[in-house]
Amino acid sequence: MLQFKLVLLGDSSVGKSSIVNRFVKDSFDEFRESTIGAAFLSQTVTIKDDDQDVTVKFEIWDTAGQERYKSLAPMYYRNSNAALVVYDITQADSLEKAQSWVHELKNKVDDNNLVIYLVGNKVDLTKDDEEKRVVDRDVAEKYAQENGLLFNEVSAKTGEGIQQIFQTIGENLYEVRKKENTTNNSNMANRAHGQVDIQLPRPSTNDSTSCCS
Numbered sequence: 282m283l284q285f286k287l288v289l290l291g292d293s294s295v296g297k298s299s300i301v302n303r304f305v306k307d308s309f310d311e312f313r314e315s316t317i318g319a320a321f322l323s324q325t326v327t328i329k330d331d332d333q334d335v336t337v338k339f340e341i342w343d344t345a346g347q348e349r350y351k352s353l354a355p356m357y358y359r360n361s362n363a364a365l366v367v368y369d370i371t372q373a374d375s376l377e378k379a380q381s382w383v384h385e386l387k388n389k390v391d392d393n394n395l396v397i398y399l400v401g402n403k404v405d406l407t408k409d410d411e412e413k414r415v416v417d418r419d420v421a422e423k424y425a426q427e428n429g430l431l432f433n434e435v436s437a438k439t440g441e442g443i444q445q446i447f448q449t450i451g452e453n454l455y456e457v458r459k460k461e462n463t464t465n466n467s468n469m470a471n472r473a474h475g476q477v478d479i480q481l482p483r484p485s486t487n488d489s490t491s492c493c494s
């Protein structure tokens with residue numbers, strides 16, 4: 282099993298906890314309390330490599346979006362393999378906030394392989410009433426493309442697109458690990474002038490399910 286650390290960032294009430302709750306517990310709560318500090322959850326996805334099933338475990342840090350917790354965020358995004366940067370397609374300010382998180386991640390996280398996924402949530406609200414939409418999909422998608430981000434619009438309420446986010450991130454991170462391993466092993470092989478087995482790295486043994494605030 283491969284293990285990756287994933288962090289959620291974004292303005293308060295854009296639906297970060299609801300996205301995690303949909304992915305981990307397949308449920309939705311209309312009246313969610315705002316997160317205090319951060320919450321930790323974990324969940325797996327299964328990806329295919331040829332005929333082989335590979336289990337990818339996500340250790341998920343769901344951060345609090347309220348301004349007063351902003352200074353805690355680096356603790357959670359440091360050493361992350363992936364970040365979900367969430368905005369609400371019915372709140373214009375929330376895209377600007379998401380863009381400032383993307384900027385911060387790019388400046389502060391050293392890992393060039395960090396996978397950043399820009400997520401426009403609450404797409405269900407626009408299904409019957411397109412007027413509720415204030416963030417144009419094309420604008421957000423263009424921004425994502427220009428900045429090398431994955432992008433989709435989803436709904437934590439209906440579940441639309443939620444599993445796909447984590448599946449895609451899992452596949453991306455698996456490919457990165459595989460490449461890193463092949464490179465490491467071929468370096469070793471060059472040094473030893475011999476043959477080496479290609480193995481995926483062992484997952485860390487840290488299996489905590491505790492929560493912090």
Ligand SMILES: Nc1nc2c(ncn2[C@@H]2O[C@H](COP(=O)(O)OP(=O)(O)OP(=O)(O)O)[C@@H](O)[C@H]2O)c(=O)[nH]1
Nearest residue numbers: 293294295296297298299311315316346403437438
């Ligand atoms: N209609 C709709 N409402 C949503 C959706 N996702 C979340 N909500 C609602 O939006 C509100 C805020 O959701 P949260 O998941 O608590 O938002 P958050 O980003 O975690 O907020 P903080 O913890 O303050 O950072 C709640 O009332 C949710 O029920 C969605 O996809 N559609």
